[in-house]
Amino acid sequence: MNRRLTLSLASLALLATPLAAFSQQVTIPPLIKVIVPFAPGAGTDVLARAVAAQLSTRLGTTVIVENRAGASGTTAVAGVAKGPKDGSQLVFNSTSLVTAAATARNVTYDVTTDLVPVAIVADGPMLVGVSSQAGIKTPEDLVAAARAKPEMLTAGSAGVGSLGHLAVELLNDAAKIKIRHIPYKGAAPALVDVAAGTLTLTIGSYSTLAPQVQSGRVIPIAVTAAQPNPAYPGVPAMGQAAAGFKTGIWYGLFAPAGLPPALLQRLNREANEVARSGEVRKLVEADGAAPINATPEELAVRIRQDYQTWKKLATDRQITTE
Numbered sequence: 001m002n003r004r005l006t007l008s009l010a011s012l013a014l015l016a017t018p019l020a021a022f023s024q025q026v027t028i029p030p031l032i033k034v035i036v037p038f039a040p041g042a043g044t045d046v047l048a049r050a051v052a053a054q055l056s057t058r059l060g061t062t063v064i065v066e067n068r069a070g071a072s073g074t075t076a077v078a079g080v081a082k083g084p085k086d087g088s089q090l091v092f093n094s095t096s097l098v099t100a101a102a103t104a105r106n107v108t109y110d111v112t113t114d115l116v117p118v119a120i121v122a123d124g125p126m127l128v129g130v131s132s133q134a135g136i137k138t139p140e141d142l143v144a145a146a147r148a149k150p151e152m153l154t155a156g157s158a159g160v161g162s163l164g165h166l167a168v169e170l171l172n173d174a175a176k177i178k179i180r181h182i183p184y185k186g187a188a189p190a191l192v193d194v195a196a197g198t199l200t201l202t203i204g205s206y207s208t209l210a211p212q213v214q215s216g217r218v219i220p221i222a223v224t225a226a227q228p229n230p231a232y233p234g235v236p237a238m239g240q241a242a243a244g245f246k247t248g249i250w251y252g253l254f255a256p257a258g259l260p261p262a263l264l265q266r267l268n269r270e271a272n273e274v275a276r277s278g279e280v281r282k283l284v285e286a287d288g289a290a291p292i293n294a295t296p297e298e299l300a301v302r303i304r305q306d307y308q309t310w311k312k313l314a315t316d317r318q319i320t321t322e
Contacts, residue, residue, distance in 0.1 A: 122283075164190075
């Protein structure tokens with residue numbers, strides 16, 4: 001009896017194995033479109049193309065990038081959130097995914113429930129870049145000057161509701177100061193006016209600030225992370241003069257909620273490998289960025305926290321965009 005029972009159990013195990021394997025099989029779409037809600041050539045677009053090329057090889061399918069700029073990216077994101085849930089459409093975005101959702105007046109999706117993060121391929125700090133003519137050399141200098149002359153110091157950004165704008169307002173909250181925000185139609189013209197001394201400062205990635213930092217007309221006095229970043233030797237954290245101030249910029253791949261779990265796990269695993277590749281690291285290392293090697297569930301917590309931070313700030317400061 002024991003021998004028969006053992007043989008029967010073994011037979012059942014053999015029968016179950018193919019079924020288990022079958023249930024874990026992943027259907028990869030023959031074509032995956034990675035939607036980028038920015039114009040071709042932008043930093044997000046360049047990184048998305050590098051990621052898409054490697055994903056295509058790793059998944060054994062065609063992965064292409066499609067640009068759909070406009071409306072702060074919300075139209076493109078809405079299209080993916082409400083699109084097919086088979087992996088054929090993904091969106092590659094930056095922190096603007098949550099800042100736009102937190103500030104836009106008519107958002108037709110919930111960024112925390114209608115989308116699921118696949119991977120964050122780069123996460124790093126921004127820099128507080130100050131005009132060399134301002135006489136401000138340290139985070140403490142900036143806070144002291146802002147307290148001495150409320151609303152006299154000015155900060156330029158790419159526009160109302162942009163990450164640069166919200167970072168300034170977050171700094172105002174943390175340090176209990178009043179730096180006046182001046183919106184521009186893009187980060188580049190704002191940076192030009194900081195270099196000219198027309199504006200006091202701007203907050204942005206090193207890639208954005210680099211031309212004027214290298215010219216010596218803009219001085220990076222702080223990183224926006226909680227701690228100094230090895231990519232910027234000698235540059236302190238802004239939080240040392242503004243307790244609790246911390247922000248940064250990330251870039252990541254997102255899918256519509258409801259994606260088959262096995263497919264989501266496969267995409268997460270492959271995208272995490274791509275993020276660690278030399279090609280992607282080379283693109284983001286100047287910004288002191290690194291991938292977040294985490295599961296979709298872990299990343300969802302991060303996205304929810306980010307959204308809550310920016311939504312509260314936007315509500316408190318009455319910041320809205322069309």
